[in-house]
Amino acid sequence: MGVRNIGVMLIQVVSELNAHPIEGAVIQIFNKREPATVIESLITDISGRTPEVELSAPPVEYSLEPAQLQPYTEYIIVVTAEGYQTVVINSAHVLPLIKSIQPVKMPPLVSGGNNMIVITIDPNYLAGTYTPKVYEDEVKEYAEGDNAKPVVIPEFITVHNAIPGNITARNYKVEYVSYIKSVVSSVIYATWPEEAILAYILVAISFSLNRIYTNWYPNRGYNFDITSTVAFDQKWFYGRNIFNNISLAVDNIFLNYLSRPGIIQPILTQTCRGELATCPNMMSLWQSKSLGASGFSAIEILRYFYGDTIYINTSNIIEGVDMLWPGTDLTLGSTGVEVQHVQNQLIIISDVYKAMTIPEVDGTYGQATAAAVSDFQEIFNLPVSGTVDFATWYKISRVYRRLTRTSGNEENI
Incomplete structure (x- = not known):
C-alpha cells in the first residue's frame, strides 16, 4: 500500500484579551478550491483545542524537489464563538505526513463594526514569487570592544509587516520563539530532512538576533526590529499555522545562534532559494535540503555554505525568564x-x-x-x-x- 497523502491539523483558540482558551468555539474548514463546501466542522474543548483532523494533501515528493506543482493544500478556516469576532484564516497550508497547529486569537465583539477578521497567508517562500534577498555584510559595524554587550535572547520581537518604508503597515509584537517557528514554517518545508530543518532554524535565529543585537532598524529611525519581507529580512506571516516538528525543534534550540571566532554579534546568515544556481555567501535552501538527504549534519550543512569557521553558540541570558533551566530533567522524586x-x-x-x-x-x-x-x-x-x-x-x-x-x-x- 502506498503512502497516504494526508496531513493532520488541530486548531487552538484563545481570547486576544487575556490568552485564555475559548471553549465551544465552532470551526469550519473548507478546501480553498471548493470554498462553498464545508469539509470539517469542529468544536473546541475546555482547553480551546479541537480534535486532530486528517486533511488531504499533495504527494510528499512535491515538497522534496523544486516543482511547478504546489506541495501543500490550502484550507480556509472560519472560527466563531459567542462574544467574539469571527476569524477567517485564508489559508492554512497542509503538508502530507506532517501535523500542524493553527493558533487563533479571537478579539471581542465591537459595536458598530463588521466583527470579522480575515487573516491572509500568502504562499510559502519556495512556492511564491518574491523579490530575492540582496546580500549584506554578515557582520555589521558595531563597537565590540571591552564594553560590547552580550547576546540576549529576547522575549519579544517587533515585526513590520511590509517593506521598511511602508509607514501604513502594521507592526506586530510577537513572542520571539513563536516568530522563529512562523519564519521556518513559511520559508522551508516541514517534510525536509531533520538536519536540513535544524540548519535553517539556526540560520533564521542568527539572522533575527543580528537585527536585534545591532539595532539595525531602530538606528535608522524605525520603530521595529525586523520586517516580514524576504527582500530585506525573512518571510513571516501573522496568524499562520505552525508545523509541529518545526515547533518542537525550535523549542529545543532557541538559545543557539551562529558565531565566528572573535565576533560577539550573531552572524547575519542569509539564504536564497537556489533552484537553478547557487548564491555566493548565502545558503541555498534547496541545496541544503539535498545535503541533509545525503547525510550531512546541521553544522556540516552550515559550514558547506558559510565556511569552516562558523560554529553554534549559546546564550543563557533570556528576557522574561525568572529562572534558567537547571541543566537536568525534573522527574518523580526531584526536589528543590x-x-x-x-x-x-x-x-x-x-x-x-x-x-x-x-x-x-x-x-x-x-x-x-x-x-x-x-x-x-x-x-x-x-x-x-x-x-x-x-x-x-x-x-x-x-x-x-x-x-x-x-x-x-x-x-x-
Whole structure:
C-alpha cells in the first residue's frame, strides 16, 4: 500500500484579551478550491483545542524537489464563538505526513463594526514569487570592544509587516520563539530532512538576533526590529499555522545562534532559494535540503555554505525568564527550588486550563506534579513524558508569562 497523502491539523483558540482558551468555539474548514463546501466542522474543548483532523494533501515528493506543482493544500478556516469576532484564516497550508497547529486569537465583539477578521497567508517562500534577498555584510559595524554587550535572547520581537518604508503597515509584537517557528514554517518545508530543518532554524535565529543585537532598524529611525519581507529580512506571516516538528525543534534550540571566532554579534546568515544556481555567501535552501538527504549534519550543512569557521553558540541570558533551566530533567522524586518554581507556575496555568491536574506546591516532584506536567505537555503539543526537560521548562515559563500579562496583539504558540 502506498503512502497516504494526508496531513493532520488541530486548531487552538484563545481570547486576544487575556490568552485564555475559548471553549465551544465552532470551526469550519473548507478546501480553498471548493470554498462553498464545508469539509470539517469542529468544536473546541475546555482547553480551546479541537480534535486532530486528517486533511488531504499533495504527494510528499512535491515538497522534496523544486516543482511547478504546489506541495501543500490550502484550507480556509472560519472560527466563531459567542462574544467574539469571527476569524477567517485564508489559508492554512497542509503538508502530507506532517501535523500542524493553527493558533487563533479571537478579539471581542465591537459595536458598530463588521466583527470579522480575515487573516491572509500568502504562499510559502519556495512556492511564491518574491523579490530575492540582496546580500549584506554578515557582520555589521558595531563597537565590540571591552564594553560590547552580550547576546540576549529576547522575549519579544517587533515585526513590520511590509517593506521598511511602508509607514501604513502594521507592526506586530510577537513572542520571539513563536516568530522563529512562523519564519521556518513559511520559508522551508516541514517534510525536509531533520538536519536540513535544524540548519535553517539556526540560520533564521542568527539572522533575527543580528537585527536585534545591532539595532539595525531602530538606528535608522524605525520603530521595529525586523520586517516580514524576504527582500530585506525573512518571510513571516501573522496568524499562520505552525508545523509541529518545526515547533518542537525550535523549542529545543532557541538559545543557539551562529558565531565566528572573535565576533560577539550573531552572524547575519542569509539564504536564497537556489533552484537553478547557487548564491555566493548565502545558503541555498534547496541545496541544503539535498545535503541533509545525503547525510550531512546541521553544522556540516552550515559550514558547506558559510565556511569552516562558523560554529553554534549559546546564550543563557533570556528576557522574561525568572529562572534558567537547571541543566537536568525534573522527574518523580526531584526536589528543590527548581521544582517549586515549576509548581508555582503550573498552579497559575492550571487555574486557566481547567483540564490540567493541580500540582503539589511543596518542592517535591510527586505524582500530581508529574500528572500536571503531562497534561501541560499534551495541551501545548510537546511529547508527553511527565518530565520537565529543557523544552518543557521554557514552554511552561512562556505560557505562565502569557497568562500573567495583557495579551495585546501578540502571536504565540
